[in-house]
Amino acid sequence: MTLVIAEAGVNHNGSLEMAFQLVDVAVNAGADIVKFQTFKATNLVTASASKAQYQIETTGNDESQLSMLTRLELSYGAHHQLLEYCASKNIEFLSTAFDFESLNFLVDEIKVKRLKIPSGELTNSPFVLAHARTGLDIILSTGMATLEEVRNTLAVIAFGYIAPLDSQPSLANFELAFLSDVGQQVLSEKVTILHCTTEYPAPFDEINLNAMDTLKQSFGLSVGYSDHSQGIAIPIAAVAKEAVIIEKHFTLDCSLPGPDHRASIEPLQLKMMVESIRQVEKALGNGVKKPTISEAKNITIARKSIVAQTDIKKGEPFNVNNLTIKRPGSGMSPDMFWQLTSGQVSSKCYQPGDLIDE
Numbered sequence: 297m298t299l300v301i302a303e304a305g306v307n308h309n310g311s312l313e314m315a316f317q318l319v320d321v322a323v324n325a326g327a328d329i330v331k332f333q334t335f336k337a338t339n340l341v342t343a344s345a346s347k348a349q350y351q352i353e354t355t356g357n358d359e360s361q362l363s364m365l366t367r368l369e370l371s372y373g374a375h376h377q378l379l380e381y382c383a384s385k386n387i388e389f390l391s392t393a394f395d396f397e398s399l400n401f402l403v404d405e406i407k408v409k410r411l412k413i414p415s416g417e418l419t420n421s422p423f424v425l426a427h428a429r430t431g432l433d434i435i436l437s438t439g440m441a442t443l444e445e446v447r448n449t450l451a452v453i454a455f456g457y458i459a460p461l462d463s464q465p466s467l468a469n470f471e472l473a474f475l476s477d478v479g480q481q482v483l484s485e486k487v488t489i490l491h492c493t494t495e496y497p498a499p500f501d502e503i504n505l506n507a508m509d510t511l512k513q514s515f516g517l518s519v520g521y522s523d524h525s526q527g528i529a530i531p532i533a534a535v536a537k538e539a540v541i542i543e544k545h546f547t548l549d550c551s552l553p554g555p556d557h558r559a560s561i562e563p564l565q566l567k568m569m570v571e572s573i574r575q576v577e578k579a580l581g582n583g584v585k586k587p588t589i590s591e592a593k594n595i596t597i598a599r600k601s602i603v604a605q606t607d608i609k610k611g612e613p614f615n616v617n618n619l620t621i622k623r624p625g626s627g628m629s630p631d632m633f634w635q636l637t638s639g640q641v642s643s644k645c646y647q648p649g650d651l652i653d654e
Contacts (some may be wrong), residue, residue, distance in 0.1 A: 297570050298535050299520070300570055301390065301543040302327035306368040309554050315370065315378055317548055321384045325567040328575070330382060331390040331412065331543070333522055334375065334402055337365035339395035364555065372401060379406055395446060396426060413449075415439030415494050415522075421452050422650025423463060428456025434484045437522050437542060439494030443514060446489065447474070450515060453487060454479035484517060488541055491534075492522040496559035508537050512525055524559055528569040535576045541571060604646035613641050619652065627651030 308315035315332065322330035331334075345361045350513035368375050370378075375391070382389035388654040392412045393399035402408050417423050427434055434453060438446050451474035455465065458478050463469060492506045503525060512519045519532035519539030531542045547560035561569065587595065599622040605620040612618070614636040621630045626635075628651070636654065643654055 298573055299537060299541045300573060301329045301331050301541060302328045302566060303522075303543050303545045305331070305545055305556050307545070307547040307552070307556055307560060308332070308368075308370065309552065310368050310370070311508075312374045312377065313371070314548065315374065317380055318546070319378065319381055319385060319387065321546065321548065321563045321566060323387050325546075325563065326501075327387065327566070329388040329390045331392065332370065332375075333394065334391040334398040335365065335369065335394035336397055337362055337369055339397055341363060372405070375401070375406055376384070399423070399426055399430075403432065408432070410435060413437065415441065415492050418449050419445060419494050420465065421449075421465075421612065424449055424452045425456045428453040429461065433456070433488075435488050435490060435520070435543075437490045437492045437543075438511070439492035439522070439524075443510065445592050446511070447515070449516075450474060450483060450487065454483055455623060457482045457486065480516075485517075488518045488520055489524040490516065490520045490541060490543060492523060497526045498524040498554065500525060501529070505534055505537055507531070508534065508539065524560075528561060528565055528572065531569060532572045532576055535573050536580070538580075542569075544569060596619040596624050596626045599623070600630055601625055601627030601628055602636065602652040603627070603646055604650045604652060606648055608642050609643050610643065610644040611641050613639060614652075622649075625652065627653060629654050 302325060304315065304318040304322070308318055310430070334470045343360060343362050369512070388409060390408055390410065390412060391402055393402050393404070394414070396418070397436050404413070411427050412435045413424060413427055415437040417521045418438060419438070421595050436449065436453070442633065449472070451470035455470045455473035458473055458476070459469065489511050491511060493503050504519070508519050510519060511517070519542045520539045520543070521531060522543040523534070524545065529553065530541070531544055534542060544566070545556055545560040546566045547557045547562060548559050550560060550562055553560070553588050600621045600623050603620050603622045604618065606618045608614070608618050615639055619633065619636065621633065636652070640654070646652065
């Protein structure tokens with residue numbers, strides 16, 4: 297069953313009350329996990345860091361990225377309240393860490409069940425290594441990445457999982473860990489790769505869902521999809537391509553101020569997306585081609601049988617003139633037509649419309 301992550305991100309705009317409302321929306325939609333973002337703005341960006349173009353378009357260019365992110369921080373106390381609220385609503389709380397302090401907080405105090413490495417941190421090897429050394433399962437988003445960069449990150453993760461803490465991190469040791477049987481085994485057990493296009497919103501002609509197949513074939517790991525496209529069609533299509541995780545940004549209202557609201561879906565869409573994903577899961581089936589239970593009752597109605605076209609006397613040869621094919625399908629199958637018309641004679645008399653039952 298596909299794990300659906302409702303990505304609240306920073307769409308709470310720094311308000312705990314709005315964060316609670318986002319949890320409620322995720323629960324009502326039937327999501328498995330609601331995910332936020334955990335960071336200390338001063339640990340994440342420099343004072344001179346500029347905004348991304350999509351952030352400028354959605355929030356203007358009057359403030360720095362640092363100022364914007366500072367307004368979007370949730371306190372550690374707010375995290376604990378959200379964790380308790382999620383538990384009361386029976387939905388898993390998850391958050392993405394963007395700095396070492398935040399990662400330690402989520403692991404040691406919040407005690408999250410799994411970790412999510414965002415696309416922007418994929419090449420941040422020291423940070424990736426810290427994730428792996430927690431021993432928790434990892435969801436790795438791969439937006440903006442080449443296949444080689446994904447491989448290099450997986451090597452760091454393998455090393456982090458299997459190497460003793462006093463082992464020296466190095467490219468050579470990462471590679472050895474990745475190529476080892478135990479390294480491959482732990483990756484297959486604990487890591488899921490998410491295909492992703494890091495643009496907000498992502499252009500449909502740049503989404504490239506077939507890259508999911510490339511990731512699966514290249515690394516033999518479970519593959520999912522983190523979606524930034526408009527609407528819900530693409531994540532549903534990803535489930536049809538056997539995505540094991542779907543992550544989708546959502547908001548209370550796309551018109552709210554903030555960097556990510558416009559590239560998110562609203563509550564009704566989130567609910568429709570989850571419902572559609574569950575329908576697709578059922579529709580995928582087990583791959584065995586045979587009549588289903590509901591189809592069986594329609595076989596005799598929809599199929600046809602060999603029928604007498606004219607009066608046929610006992611001993612008369614069957615031919616193309618005295619036979620025809622009509623419904624119902626409860627008689628001799630039409631695939632016996634050529635056998636009957638190749639010299640076989642009737643064993644009894646038939647009237648027009650009688651099913652042939654030789």
